[in-house]
Amino acid sequence: MEPGSRFSVPEPVQRRAMSEGARGEAWLAGLDTVLASLEQDWSLTIGEALEGGSAAYVAEATDTTGDVYVIKVATPDSGLARHETDMLLRAHGKGYARLLKHDASRNAMLLEKLGSSLDTLELPYPQQIDIMCATLIEAWMPVPLGGEYLTGADKANQLAADILAMWERGGQPCPSSVIETALRYCRERAALYRPEATVLAHGDPHPANTLVLPGTDPVRFKFVDPDGLAIDPAYDLGVLLRAWNDGLEGRNAHNIARARVRLLTQYTQVPAEPIWQWAYIERVSTGLLMLEIGNPESGREFLRVAEALLVM
Template sequence: MTEPAVEVQPLVRQKAHSLGALGERWLAGLPGLIRDLERRWSIEVGRSLPGGSASYVARARIEDGRDAVLKLSLPTPDFAAQVQTLHLARGHGYAKLLAHDLDRHAMLQEALGPSMDRLGLDPWRQIKTLCAMLQSAWRVPRAPGLSVDPSQEKALALGELVGRLWEGLGRPCSERVVAQALTYAERRAAAFDPGRCVVVHGDPHPGNALRVTAPRPGAEAGFVFVDPDGFLADPAYDLGVVLRDWCGELRGMDAASAVGLVRSYCAQLSERTGVDQRAVWEWGFLERVSTGLYVLDFGAQELGRPFLDTAESLA
């Protein structure tokens, strides 16, 4: 392999800049970190890979000749949970973890194929496959001591985020959309039941579902997840994230058609997993609005705007 070219994806670079001095140091330190990990893990690091939003990802080759992927995450607090989830999953529903360094936000994973969103699959097939993958991923055991503080449950956190960012960004969507999102946040918080919680992926969109290079146990759907958040929540939360996407299919539709299409996706998610349809719909809308605002907050206008535009049609 050739000397690694540290070509950071634009979205990752934007996120790094949004972290201020911490992110700038991370960007500047990437070449040295790569060289050090090559020595420590006896790997050769090759070209960077496209995709991703919070890490530098590159091809690698292990000393025994196997292909792998090096991931260097931005210095954010959720990296430890990600490593822990992959470790406990042991390849079931998730990428296999080969090595990691928590202090340096680095991990080595099995080599995988393209992400689902790059394969031209229709939304129905993607939804069907994601449901199968999630049902496997939700069986990952809880780490010792992992629990949920009801006062910091995900719905409450997203509601706070929506209200704060909407005001801070100069109200970039209608008050009607934000009011609906906050209503759903309150409903999901009121329905919170720790007994229903599982270790959720947290962001199971098609870009985080990668095809395995060969059939193997734990990847019966033909794909596995990468980049888990690995916190405890209602399974409906993960399904809401799946429902959050499909902006490309929705843009340009009239409101009635958009609602009808997303309702049909929601029904499919509920039917395939046995999870309450209303909960999936409410999580999906809340995620659509919060994601749009969150992405706008670190400067990715082209990525964030479609979430808010489609929320206007669905409110």
């Protein structure tokens, strides 16, 4: 916290802002003023920052009647405010946290307050998968005409470039067969992209982005932090599978992983092969990224599983 500042900015948010150069530094320097102006304009009292994110200042905010919400002010170059605001406005609270107010000039959003995240509930991962699948089915929307969203072809090409670059920067930390398979899947997903087969997808659904909707029985969940992609729904399902590494080792790893894909197909009616390919791509990309950002244990696990899934 800077001398005289009222609002303490978490270290990851500070690092993200500083990495954005002069605009990020100016955002950080003016954040106290922005938050104070939002308090006045929206009749709120903003509390201490919540931990967990890096691309925005996030905190609880209480209105004059005592109702509690969540306020979010994104860093200038994250793209978060524009894409997330658009997604949440279109969703109208269906499958996503309800957006109550927003201000594009200040990259600010006021959201309904949800409960605990799925990753804190200590549920078996298969049960978490079921919950996230049900929430995705509710959350997926048609892609609006004229919208500017990253497409499935764009995403596949972007991931291919990132995978190859990270593999080379990291000293080729996994067999070339793993990289070749991931790149082949990227080429297939890009070539098979069809706008008519897309949904407006979350883009990064995982347990920490899946929160309890308070007061529901049976308990329901909503997503937060959507990226907003115009992509086939198999992509979101592949993201769900990328971290389900338990039991994927030895000679049966491939067959077990294929069975998990079939379960998602039965649940969602989304074809199996695209789910398989996106899950493999995401598993390799995530493993390489973990190595690059200094989380070698997790990175090696993702890449070890990706190698085990290859059919020799």
